[in-house]
Amino acid sequence: MKPKYLKPFVFLACLVPLGRLGWKALNAGLGANPIQVITWSTGTWTLVFLMVTLSITPVRKLTRQYWLIQFRRMFGLFAFFYVCLHFTTYIWLDQFFDWHSMMKDIAKRPFITVGFTAFVLLIPLALTSTQASIRRLGKRWQMIHRLIYLTAVLGVIHYIWLVKADIRKPVIYAMILSLLLAYRIVVWAWARFAAPSTAQAASIGRRSIPAD
Amino acid sequence: MLIKKPADIPAAEITPKHLYLNRRNFLLGAGAIAGAALAGSKIGQIVAPSSTVLAGTKLEASPSSFSTTEKQTPFNDITHYNNYYEFSTDKYEPADLAKNFNTRPWTIKVEGLVNKPKTFDIDTLLKMHLEDRIYRMRCVEGWSMVIPWVGFPLSSLLSQVEPNSKAKFVEFTTLYDPKRYPGQQRNVLEWPYVEGLRMDEAMHPLTILAVGLYGETLPNQDGAPIRLVVPWKYGFKGIKAIVKIKLVEHQPTSTWTKAAPNEYGFYSNVNPNVDHPRWSQAKERRIGEFLKRPTLMFNGYGDQVASLYAGMDLKKNF
Numbered sequence: 001m002k003p004k005y006l007k008p009f010v011f012l013a014c015l016v017p018l019g020r021l022g023w024k025a026l027n028a029g030l031g032a033n034p035i036q037v038i039t040w041s042t043g044t045w046t047l048v049f050l051m052v053t054l055s056i057t058p059v060r061k062l063t064r065q066y067w068l069i070q071f072r073r074m075f076g077l078f079a080f081f082y083v084c085l086h087f088t089t090y091i092w093l094d095q096f097f098d099w100h101s102m103m104k105d106i107a108k109r110p111f112i113t114v115g116f117t118a119f120v121l122l123i124p125l126a127l128t129s130t131q132a133s134i135r136r137l138g139k140r141w142q143m144i145h146r147l148i149y150l151t152a153v154l155g156v157i158h159y160i161w162l163v164k165a166d167i168r169k170p171v172i173y174a175m176i177l178s179l180l181l182a183y184r185i186v187v188w189a190w191a192r193f194a195a196p197s198t199a200q201a202a203s204i205g206r207r208s209i210p211a212d
Numbered sequence: 213m214l215i216k217k218p219a220d221i222p223a224a225e226i227t228p229k230h231l232y233l234n235r236r237n238f239l240l241g242a243g244a245i246a247g248a249a250l251a252g253s254k255i256g257q258i259v260a261p262s263s264t265v266l267a268g269t270k271l272e273a274s275p276s277s278f279s280t281t282e283k284q285t286p287f288n289d290i291t292h293y294n295n296y297y298e299f300s301t302d303k304y305e306p307a308d309l310a311k312n313f314n315t316r317p318w319t320i321k322v323e324g325l326v327n328k329p330k331t332f333d334i335d336t337l338l339k340m341h342l343e344d345r346i347y348r349m350r351c352v353e354g355w356s357m358v359i360p361w362v363g364f365p366l367s368s369l370l371s372q373v374e375p376n377s378k379a380k381f382v383e384f385t386t387l388y389d390p391k392r393y394p395g396q397q398r399n400v401l402e403w404p405y406v407e408g409l410r411m412d413e414a415m416h417p418l419t420i421l422a423v424g425l426y427g428e429t430l431p432n433q434d435g436a437p438i439r440l441v442v443p444w445k446y447g448f449k450g451i452k453a454i455v456k457i458k459l460v461e462h463q464p465t466s467t468w469t470k471a472a473p474n475e476y477g478f479y480s481n482v483n484p485n486v487d488h489p490r491w492s493q494a495k496e497r498r499i500g501e502f503l504k505r506p507t508l509m510f511n512g513y514g515d516q517v518a519s520l521y522a523g524m525d526l527k528k529n530f
Contacts, residue, residue: 031304032293032499033355096503101492109491161490164353165471166301166400 010071014078017045018085035093042086047159047173049079050152054180073129076148080126083119111161118154121147149184152177268428271342273362278418279346280512285357287426289499294433295351296452297401298386298393310432313392315453318437324383324459327374334437338423340364345420345441350482350511352446356496361441362424367415369457375411379459382414383407384440384451401467407440407451408464408478412520418443418513421454444513446480477530481521482511486530 021041024030030037053075060068095102105112125145127133134141156177159170292307299306318334342362350356370382388404390396396403413419422441423430430436435452442449448468468476475489484494484507495504510517521529 032289033303033497035497035502036355093502094504101494105492108487111490164301165297 007070007074011074014049014074017041017082035089039086039089039094042082042089043159046079046082046086047152047155049075049082050148050155051173051176051180053079053148054152054177058180058183077126077129080122083122087119111158114154114161115158118151118158121151121154125151149181152180268424268426268431270428271338271362271424273342273344273424273427276343276345278516279344279360280348280358282346282348282358283500284346284360285499290357290359290425291431291433293499295353295448296395296433296435298395298403298405298453299433300395301400306433309394313432313436315432315437318455320438320454320457322369322373322457322459325376325379325461326459327376328372330373332369334423337364337369337421337438338429340368342424343420344427345422347418347441347443348511349441349443349447349450350496350507352448352476352480352488352493354491354493354496355499356507356511357499360426361420361422362427363420363422363441365417366419366421366440367417369421370414370459373459375459378461380411381460381463382409382411383458383460383464384409384454385456385458386451387453387455402470405451405467406464407449407466409442409449410463410520413442413517416517416520418516444481444510444517446482448476449480479521479526479529481517481526481530482507483509483526483530485509486527 021030021038025034025038053072056068056072056075060066091097091102095105106116107113125147128137128141128144137144156170156173159173160167163170293303294306295303296306296310299309315334320332320334320337321329322332323329342364344360344362346358346360348356349359366382384407386405387393388396390403409419420441421438422435423438425431425434430439435450438454439452440450440454449466463478466476466478466480468480469478482493487493493507496507497504508514
């Protein structure tokens with residue numbers, strides 16, 4: 001099903017956005033306001049990787065390509081990687097370590113407050129992404145990692161709140177996220193109310209869920 | 213003893229303009245050729261930017277004591293980083309989208325509470341006494357430039373139509389033509405774009421109608437053929453491609469005020485102490501500089517304009 005070199009290939013592909021940014025930076029291709037371009041690009045790719053991470057479960061179940069689960073952690077960690085770059089751009093290139101101004105930003109600017117919260121909520125997920133953590137934490141692991149839903153919602157709100165008037169792009173992310181979350185709600189509702197035996201439905205992890 | 217330092221020689225006087233404006237294209241072109249040779253492909257077409265059409269006509273202008281001596285923002289940045297929502301909400305797009313925007317014929321109707329309403333042809337206005345005005349421009353988004361405009365005081369146009377005593381405000385309107393303005397096909401703002409000034413602001417000698425940039429006629433993406441420049445206010449007050457100027461009794465509602473009344477006020481004077489509700493206005497990034505610099509009250513034009521707002525609460529009248 002899965003070619004041997006797929007994983008390293010996907011890993012490298014996830015680095016393409018960073019490579020592209022670096023190439024542009026070295027070739028004066030970032031335009032009049034390079035710091036803003038870097039901020040926007042790393043922020044956008046964080047959102048993309050969050051959405052891709054959240055798509056793994058629906059896609060693997062709907063298409064029965066269960067092996068896709070191997071990529072979920074990688075995509076999640078790339079979301080964290082890009083948000084780290086995004087946050088570093090903010091504190092270093094944008095604010096240049098003006099802690100006072102950043103504290104004020106985080107406290108006073110709603111879009112920065114939610115963006116910062118979304119970032120902080122991803123930290124425990126990245127820290128507990130190892131195989132050992134999954135084993136050690138058991139059922140609590142899943143509870144902790146459900147924080148990604150909150151991070152994704154806050155991330156999209158962060159985007160919507162920062163644009164001046166044209167909300168087309170953030171709305172696209174909001175729609176994709178709504179779809180991904182709606183899938184979870186349907187699955188949950190199905191297991192809870194419609195399935196012949198709730199206990200059975202809950203226990204069969206790889207049970208395929210009707211698409212409607 | 214006074215040793216007088218000679219004025220810095222502007223780059224424009226050393227290198228012919230068409231060469232220094234195209235230096236990036238030259239480098240990119242050289243790189244593209246090398247790249248294409250290496251890859252044997254059409255890389256050149258992918259990496260080389262669309263060539264800038266410089267339809268600029270040289271303008272005769274005299275210097276002005278209102279000009280700043282600060283380092284001017286490169287022509288390429290002023291023409292490739294534009295908030296011009298009639299073309300696109302993406303600042304990098306108007307340069308390309310405005311390429312074929314036709315600014316002839318073009319007239320500006322000046323009407324309302326005036327004794328002599330008149331319609332001016334743009335080519336008549338280009339023959340007015342023009343001045344170089346090198347101004348700071350502070351965008352409400354937190355970045356700034358130093359722009360060498362060419363233009364004339366708005367007051368010299370208004371005096372020709374003789375505003376009457378009832379006229380308290382001036383209302384400006386941009387062209388409305390969704391066929392030529394792709395951005396006007398969507399209601400991201402209420403079209404056409406409208407801006408306003410109080411009469412004393414409009415008559416202030418710093419307030420100009422700009423018809424040129426870097427000594428030539430305005431590039432389309434910067435508001436050709438004629439735009440407003442009010443250097444102590446946020447950039448969006450500088451309405452572009454003006455077709456109508458109306459003298460009115462009541463305060464006009466600006467387009468951005470309509471879009472978000474709590475974020476963009478009528479005055480919109482540059483003020484580091486009054487933050488935008490969503491971001492700080494204390495600092496700005498001058499395009500081309502790495503570190504942010506503090507934003508100055510009235511964008512550094514306080515000596516000339518602070519008296520216009522004496523006794524006003526600028527937190528309320530933002």
